[in-house]
Amino acid sequence: MQLTPIIPDTLPVSALLGEPPPHQSVADENYTRVTEFVFTGLNYNPQSGVFLSLLFLSFYIITLTANLGMIVLLRVSPRLHTPRSFSLGHLSLVDICFSSVVSPKMLTDFFVTRRAISFWGCALQRWFFGFFVAAECFLLVSMAYDRYVAVCNPLLYSVALSQRLCLQLVVGSYVLGFMNSMTHTTNAFRLPFRGPNVINHFFCDIPLLSLICADTRLNKLVVFVVAGAVGVLSGLSILFSYTCILIAILRMRSTGRRKAFSTCSSHLTAVSIPYGTLLFIYVRPSACFSLDLSRVVSVFYTAVIPVLNPFIYSLRNEEVKDAIHGTVAKRNSCRA
Numbered sequence: 001m002q003l004t005p006i007i008p009d010t011l012p013v014s015a016l017l018g019e020p021p022p023h024q025s026v027a028d029e030n031y032t033r034v035t036e037f038v039f040t041g042l043n044y045n046p047q048s049g050v051f052l053s054l055l056f057l058s059f060y061i062i063t064l065t066a067n068l069g070m071i072v073l074l075r076v077s078p079r080l081h082t083p084r085s086f087s088l089g090h091l092s093l094v095d096i097c098f099s100s101v102v103s104p105k106m107l108t109d110f111f112v113t114r115r116a117i118s119f120w121g122c123a124l125q126r127w128f129f130g131f132f133v134a135a136e137c138f139l140l141v142s143m144a145y146d147r148y149v150a151v152c153n154p155l156l157y158s159v160a161l162s163q164r165l166c167l168q169l170v171v172g173s174y175v176l177g178f179m180n181s182m183t184h185t186t187n188a189f190r191l192p193f194r195g196p197n198v199i200n201h202f203f204c205d206i207p208l209l210s211l212i213c214a215d216t217r218l219n220k221l222v223v224f225v226v227a228g229a230v231g232v233l234s235g236l237s238i239l240f241s242y243t244c245i246l247i248a249i250l251r252m253r254s255t256g257r258r259k260a261f262s263t264c265s266s267h268l269t270a271v272s273i274p275y276g277t278l279l280f281i282y283v284r285p286s287a288c289f290s291l292d293l294s295r296v297v298s299v300f301y302t303a304v305i306p307v308l309n310p311f312i313y314s315l316r317n318e319e320v321k322d323a324i325h326g327t328v329a330k331r332n333s334c335r336a
Contacts (some may be wrong), residue, residue: 034193037122037208039115040200042106042295053110059303060103066310067092070320077323083161084150087143088313090170094139095306098132101125102203102302109202122204127185129203133278135177137234140271142169144241147264152248180230187222188212201295203302231278238271270312277301 044052070092074085105125109115117125149160191212201207206223209216242264249260277297314320 034119034197034211036116036118037197037199037204037211039109039117039202040198041109041115041202042299049110053107056103056110056303057107059307060099060107063099063103063303063306064096066307067096070310070314073320073323073327077327079326080319080323082319083157083163083166084143084146085319086166087139087146087170090173091136091139091143092310094132094136095309097128098136099302099306101128101132106202106302115202117204122199122208123185123189126188126204126208127181129205130181130184131174131177133177134180134230135173136274137230137278138173138176139170140267140274141234141237142166142173143267144238144271145169147267148241148245151245151260151264176230180226183226184223187219191216191219201298203298205298206294227278231275235275242268270309273308274301274305277305 042052071089074080074089074092102125105117146161149157153160188208191214193211193213196211199207199211209219209223212219245260245264249257252260277300314324
């Protein structure tokens with residue numbers, strides 16, 4: 001006797017053919033149909049939108065002008081062709097690129113009602129943001145090592161900081177920035193995104209993780225660990241360098257202390273501001289996370305700090321001030 005399978009009437013034909021049920025295919029399509037994200041932007045009074053846009057535009061223009069001016073000055077002034085200036089030039093370049101990742105999009109969003117960015121545009125913004133942030137942290141480490149050698153071993157400065165070593169430190173900063181960015185970006189964008197595509201921020205950053213249609217506990221842990229490693233390791237390296245510098249300064253005579261403090265004061269100022277904001281944004285428990293406060297701190301980090309760096313190094317650095325005066329005097333003499 002031949003047995004025939006009994007097929008229930010409720011079983012869809014698609015299941016017999018090995019195809020997924022219709023409701024499953026629609027759900028899967030929802031995961032892949034996110035082609036753009038929408039920013040909520042900054043919370044501000046509509047009447048102050050023009051003022052804020054002009055304010056941030058002025059920040060961005062000053063950032064470009066001051067940092068480009070610093071790069072040009074470092075190139076044309078022979079007295080600034082030093083290991084210290086080599087790292088400073090790359091810091092100015094990173095500040096220009098870092099500000100250009102966020103500021104142009106933020107400025108255009110002041111004048112549109114729908115602040116949208118494409119899926120791949122968001123991925124690229126997230127990648128370059130992580131790259132330049134980490135690169136700047138490790139560039140500050142190389143500059144801290146420069147200060148350490150200049151104060152603790154001044155006679156061996158040209159030997160300890162050779163041109164090859166300076167190049168290795170700068171290239172290493174970019175390599176570590178690349179690794180940091182690849183970790184964060186691939187960790188987020190390899191997962192599916194659900195239908196809601198509104199990012200409660202003004203650029204692609206941590207709030208993006210809330211849109212992932214999967215368990216993001218591992219992603220948040222990776223962000224915490226990697227960002228903490230970048231911030232803590234680079235911060236501890238800088239702290240160790242300046243601890244050694246402080247010990248060396250205390251052993252100096254009073255006549256040499258002032259010069260040593262002036263040598264390091266500009267770098268300490270430039271280090272303390274970004275590290276405080278970075279640790280506040282990325283290295284803290286999720287229970288303490290406030291989106292409104294995070295936006296304010298992010299604005300300060302992305303728009304204000306790139307403006308401050310060139311002025312800190314020009315106004316607090318005697319070599320840079322002498323180079324500016326020498327360049328201006330030379331240009332005036334040429335005109336005369």
